[in-house]
Amino acid sequence: MATGHTEPSSTPEHLQELEDERKKLRRLQIMIDMVMSVIAQDPNLSIEEASQMANDAKRAALAMFPDKELAFDLIYKPRLQRLMRERYRII
Structure with missing residues (x-):
């Protein structure tokens, strides 16, 4: 049964926002992969x-995703720290 309104998740604007976020x-x-490779x-x-x-x-990540420092610290910081420990033999 049609309710006369469109779900917000299917509006062109919302779909564009999702695509921009994915990009x-x-x-x-x-x-991050390039930094880790170098x-x-x-x-x-x-x-x-x-x-x-x-x-x-x-800094670049936070410029792209303001207010997501916790996410960066949980996802990418441990990977970078582990690589630095391995590469430079830091205990």
Whole structure:
């Protein structure tokens, strides 16, 4: 039975917002993968430079997703920290 209104999840605006969110998330994932790849593979990268890259990645992530610092800290920070520990033999 038709109720005369459209579900909010099916409006063109909402669908566009979801698509934009997916694109930003994909960009974030690619950026994190690239940062991790450089940290893991560049033999001349100092620990200070690697730390700066990780910090810059976090700043970029928060620029794309304001108010999502907790999510970044739960999802990406542990991966970056583990890589830094392994790469630079940090205890």
